[in-house]
Amino acid sequence: MAGLGAQRLVRADSLRALDRGRQTTLLGRDGAARVFDEDSSGLVRAALAFLREPRSAQELSAQLSSLAEAPVPEALLTELLAVLMDTGAVVPWRAQEPRTPTPLAGRRVLVAVTGAVASVDAPALVRMLLARGASVRVAMTPSARRFVRPRCFEALTHAAVYKSLWGGAPDAPAPHIALARWAELVLVYPATATTVARIARGDCDELVAACVCATRAPVVVAPSMNDAMATAPAVLRNLEALREDGRWVVHPTLGHEVAEHPSERRGMLGPAPAPQVVIELLEHVLRVSSPPSPRSWEDVWRGTPVEALPWTVATLDEDLVAVLDATARERPGARVLDLGTGAGTVALAAASRGLSVVATDVSSTALDLASRAPFAERVTWLQDDVRQSQLRGAFDLVVDRGCLHLLCPAERDAWRRLVWRLTAPAGLVAAKVHAETETTHGTFPFSRQDLEGFLGGGFVCESVGEGTLPGPDERAPRAYLALWRRAR
Ligand SMILES: Cc1cc2nc3c(=O)[nH]c(=O)nc-3n(C[C@H](O)[C@H](O)[C@H](O)COP(=O)(O)O)c2cc1C
Incomplete structure (x- = not known):
């Protein structure tokens, strides 16, 4: 404890911890499990609860001793803190937590969702965009709406989901034009082979492809499909056309494509990457294609x-x-x-x-x-x-x-x-x-x-x-x- 001095500690935002009965398990960064039984489990839980606010080791010692109605030996506390910090469950607190401004803050992002299985990850992605301060609108193809209900996005964005070319009021611009002008960045996530083909040949018969074709904003397309589709010559040709047209095409990830039957699933190159990865790519695209706007x-x-x-x-x-x-x-x-x-x-x-x-x-x-x-x-x-x-x-x-x-x-x-x-x-x-x-x-x-x-x-x-x-x-x-x- 003396080694920690007056440094304040705080519970990590996210930790890998489980309780069962009077037993607590913490998973370390290396995946190894540290199991605490009985009184030690109580100490771990009490420490994690107390460290929701930044506190010093001395304050923690006083709190645990008062709960136990007896002084907690210093050696025990030192060992406990070492494990909590080693597993990443508790981290040093920094008064001026750095917050490099994300280029997504304040930017208007159109998320276009199409009918690939990975559309089930699109709500998580929208949530991350909102958490970074982006303003988000969602457009969906009819096939995407078979996988995810528009209501889900509406609950997140508090805005109506765009579903059709024909939904606009007569005195307003058509939805695809309004959205294309509104967006500072367009993300097609996930992009099916069909939507990729529509965009590649400029087929604006459907809302998502029409928005992409009508916008002047940077467009990021994240194809997602099984490896057979992803390597089909027609799909490869269409993706090449997108790159040639200046669209940003996201590389697929090695994943278990759920379009396959569960018993036949194996790691294959084709599915779109997870939302967190896509967010990082979007931040990069914004950084290199346009600096933060005054707004x-x-x-x-x-x-x-x-x-x-x-x-x-x-x-x-x-x-x-x-x-x-x-x-x-x-x-x-x-x-x-x-x-x-x-x-x-x-x-x-x-x-x-x-x-x-x-x-x-x-x-x-x-x-x-x-x-x-x-x-x-x-x-x-x-x-x-x-x-x-x-x-x-x-x-x-x-x-x-x-x-x-x-x-x-x-x-x-x-x-x-x-x-x-x-x-x-x-x-x-x-x-x-x-x-x-x-x-x-x-x-x-x-x-x-x-x-x-x-x-x-x-x-x-x-x-x-x-x-x-x-x-x-x-x-x-x-x-x-x-x-x-x-x-x-
Ligand atoms: C269960 C199921 C899963 C599908 N998964 C994918 C997929 O991951 N990628 C893909 O390109 N198409 C997939 N499809 C096919 C598309 O839904 C289909 O081509 C559709 O016409 C795409 O239309 P959209 O691009 O307008 O959304 C899937 C179809 C079904 C029925």
């Missing part, structure tokens, strides 16, 4: 406690502090533009050094938060999107801390043009971005070479320094600070 950033700021957003720390990174100090020393009162200010860390640090600061962000919630901090009255806070900026002016220093790396490569040009337009002659541009090794933060990292040649347009790269940005855990992600100077 989804607003949702991130509204829906996440500010202390859980790693970049909101009040202390500014040392390398940026050095840039601000040098600017304040060499050009007192210089005009500073902070792009994507968030909670205003850079802007407020610049204002406290007497610099004249304009700070922009797409999120009004972030700006509202920033504008309540000390020195906030010295900053001009503006809602603006770096991709379609309305800003005018000439700034001696343009700073971007962690906004540029949120733009997908196709959108970097807009940033570049903005900076060209707004930097005064001899002005400095400072951009801090994730380094190329940081691939797990939902950003588009840069290499040193990317940065050296990035700005062009009469700017010279003065340096690319290595540093870190605040991260979702103790390990701060590697970052580069690039400095470019505009010619006089």
Whole structure:
């Protein structure tokens, strides 16, 4: 217990535990079972109940001793905690639980369900999308409705399921057009061989295929069928056509295709992957095909406690502090533009050094938060999107801390043009971005070479320094600070 010190512990969200009579079984991560009988079972259950809230080992000891009406020996408690932590049933509690914003938050996702057996997994997938903050609508083919009742999706989404091309009101767009326009991402899960064929040949006789053909959003198709169908030349041809047309086609998984008789089932390549895997693929597709919209950033700021957003720390990174100090020393009162200010860390640090600061962000919630901090009255806070900026002016220093790396490569040009337009002659541009090794933060990292040649347009790269940005855990992600100077 002494080893655990004051660290607080908490029951894991999900654990593998069973009770029977006065016996408790915990399954470890390795699958091995730890069985507790009688009093030990009581201790395990009491510990798990008490640790629903984060507590220290000392608090747990006091609680268990009070329940047992006798001190619980320290050696016993230490052993108990070791087993609970070893099996993953209890985990260390972190005050600032990292929550990297999922690109699904605030996005409008159309889930199109077709008549493959794997349609029974579609409700779980919809539930996961909703839990990640996506807004979900469901369209179903008639065959899909033989497997899963629309009511199931309606209960989850609190919205009517779309079932037909012909269901719309006369004064509204046809359902497939309305849905195709509404969606920011379309997922066909699962996709039957029949629906794949319809999409491949542009056959819009059925709602799901019509939505896919009519949308401009990225389309992810997750085929699901037994291996004989999955390897049929016609199906392979159709899947190839989908890829050629720019659809994202999910690889099948090795599963027990339930279209087979139970006695004949064997692992085969053909079924769609489990919902969790599909969610991760969707997040990737959103990351690479379109960066978070202003609306989804607003949702991130509204829906996440500010202390859980790693970049909101009040202390500014040392390398940026050095840039601000040098600017304040060499050009007192210089005009500073902070792009994507968030909670205003850079802007407020610049204002406290007497610099004249304009700070922009797409999120009004972030700006509202920033504008309540000390020195906030010295900053001009503006809602603006770096991709379609309305800003005018000439700034001696343009700073971007962690906004540029949120733009997908196709959108970097807009940033570049903005900076060209707004930097005064001899002005400095400072951009801090994730380094190329940081691939797990939902950003588009840069290499040193990317940065050296990035700005062009009469700017010279003065340096690319290595540093870190605040991260979702103790390990701060590697970052580069690039400095470019505009010619006089
Ligand atoms: C019990 C049963 C299971 C089926 N499983 C699949 C399947 O996993 N994949 C598939 O492509 N078709 C499967 N089918 C065939 C489709 O339901 C059928 O081709 C249907 O026309 C698909 O129509 P849809 O694409 O409009 O939903 C299955 C049919 C039945 C009766």
